[in-house]
Amino acid sequence: MGTRPRRSRRTHPRPAHRRRLTTDRPRPARRRTGSSCCALPRSHHPPETSMSHTLSTPASPPPPAPPAGPGTDRRTLTRVCTAVLLGSALEWYDYFLYGAAAALVFGQVFFPSASESTSLLLSLATFGVGFVARPIGAMVFGHIGDKHGRRPALIATLMLMGLSTTAMALIPSHAMIGMAAPLLLVVLRLLQGMGSGAEYSGASVYAVEYAPPGRRGLFGSFSAAGVYLGLVLSSAALLLTTSLTTDAQFASWGWRLPFLASLLLIFLGLWIRLRLEETPAFEEVTEDAPPAKAPLLTLVRTQWRSMVLVMGLVAAPLSFSHLYQVFALSYMAEHGYDRVTGTAGLLVAGLVVMITAPLAGIASDRFGRRPVLMAGALYAAAFAFPFFALVDSGRPLLAMLALALAQGGSVGIMFGVQGVVLSELFTTASRYSGAAVSREFAAIIFGGFAPLIAVSLAASANGASWPVGIYVVVLAGITLVAAFLAPETYRSSLSEPVSGPAVD
Incomplete structure (x- = not known):
């Protein structure tokens, strides 16, 4: 009758480089899954490119279904993770090595002093000083990450943190060089803080931009x-050092031995990160338009x-991670516990978080980010006094259990969704x-000086813990309110993020 036979409906999309047009009319492009670029936002419907005409070929058996992701296969995703x-x-x-050493x-x-509590306060103050440098590092390396790529920024933070930590092991004590010793410690702590100011956020951005x-x-x-x-x-x-x-x-x-070991870890970390490629999302956005000259100014003005x-949102998890890792040790x-009990408790707590954080991430993919954040904040408030x-x-066993439940339950859940x-x-x-x-300015306000405040x-209160328990409840309440006001983002397009007050 002059009409073309209907093509059979495919059960999975043909890769972009093998599609062909069957009409003269431009047709909305399907979601690209086998290319090196990110998937197109759902709200955009560009026409098929001329590449489709060039590669027009007779129908062939459908290829195997490509991996569901922004232009990445399973092997690449495994390497990224x-x-x-x-x-x-x-x-x-x-970073954690410094916090534990500051407490121990x-x-x-x-900081030798006639008063043991004064020495402890001065030591913990240097821990907080590092947080002053973290927003500076966030601005510097955030600029690099948005203008030149996520990969070079992550390599730079690794080098800065690792070298400054190794140098701490070489500082003579106060008894040997006097006030120069704490001054050198503070300078190196500031450099370490700069590196940490862009590490967690950068690693999170890198992983999320690669995620299917x-x-x-x-x-x-x-x-x-x-x-x-x-x-x-x-x-x-x-634990090994204190035991031996x-x-x-x-x-x-x-105490210097674990700091010296950081030098070996630098080379391993550098080898890992030099093998990384740039994220598809960053490559796509820089192909469409050159990066902004001042990404931070654009950010403050528009977002x-x-x-x-x-x-x-990060007030509670940032504060609690330092309260339970630094203040809890002191x-x-x-209260009479030896160093082995505290460090062993932190080790167990870290293992628990390594389980609860991915579980929280999986739960947020299914139920949303806000419910999981709220659950973590409520758990933290409920467990403050217990x-x-x-x-x-x-x-000792109950004290170790307390650290594991506090870290794994509250911090693990909220940190698992934070990235x-x-x-x-x-x-x-x-x-x-x-x-x-954003995270590092919150770290100054809520996190860095939390051990000192505690x-x-x-x-x-003459050593009583109830004021610290109230402090924990207040911090949990801040994150709970922020999660209630925040928009739900787990179904949003990564190229068109939602901002502002809750919309659902």
Whole structure:
């Protein structure tokens, strides 16, 4: 009758480079799954390119279904996840090592004083000083990540954190060079803080931009799992060192050994990250238009609401991670626990988070980001006072259980979703800067000085823990309110993130 026979409906799409046009009319392009670029946003419907006419061929048997992702196969995705997990672990080994050493030994090595509590406060103050440098690092490396690529920024943060940590092992004590010792420690801590200011957010952005549809939460959780793998490694290094040395040996030279080991980890981390390729999302956006000259200024002007939301969303997990990793060690030491109990508890807690964080990411892919964040905040508030009750029992196993439940339950759940939320609330062109700068300014306000605030609160109540419990509840409430106000993003396009107040 002059009409063409109907083509059979395919059960899976043909790759973009093998499609052909069957009419003269432009047709909406199907979602690209085998190309090196990101999938097109659903709201855009560009016509088929001339490549389709050039490659028009007779019908052939359909090829195997391509992987569901932004131009990546299973092997590439596995390499990305492994690189994010191990790279983050090696960097945060340095960071957690400093926090534990500040609570255990830096007071007597660099800040000798007639009062043990004064030495501890000064030591913890240097831990907080690093947070002052983190927004600077976020701005510097966020700019690099948005203008020159995620990969070079992640390599630079690795080098800065690793070298500054190794140098800390070489600082003479206060008894040898006087005030120069704590000054050198503070300078190196500032450099370490700059590197850490763009590490977690950058690794999260990298993983999420590579993630297949419907699995961004899982991929974003690998950076959180990597952070706590770093905690496990640093805790294991300290546990081994404290077990093999006396208290005097540990204070004299034993604490330096895990810091020196950081030099070896730098080379491993550098080898991992040099093998990475740039994310498809960044390559696509820079092909369409040159990067902005000042991504941060564009971000502040156009996406400030998302920045404010992120600061509230990360308030609790940032604070709790440092409360339970730094303050808890000093609190346990004051209550008669030895160093082995505290470091072993952190090791177990890190292992628990490595399980709960990916589970939280998977749950957020199914139920949404907001419900999972709210669940983590509620858990943290509910466990605030039971945590101190378990520690105050004087039983090492119960104290270790308290650390595992606090970290694995509250911190693990919220950190597992944090990475993907940071990425989804910002556009690709300014995503690295947006995630890093927002998170690190929140780190100054809520996280960096949380151990110092907790020590001061406990001291004001003659060593009682109830003021710290109230502090934990308040921080959990901030994140709970922010999660309630935030938009739900788990079904949004990564190229068109949602911002502003909740819309559902």
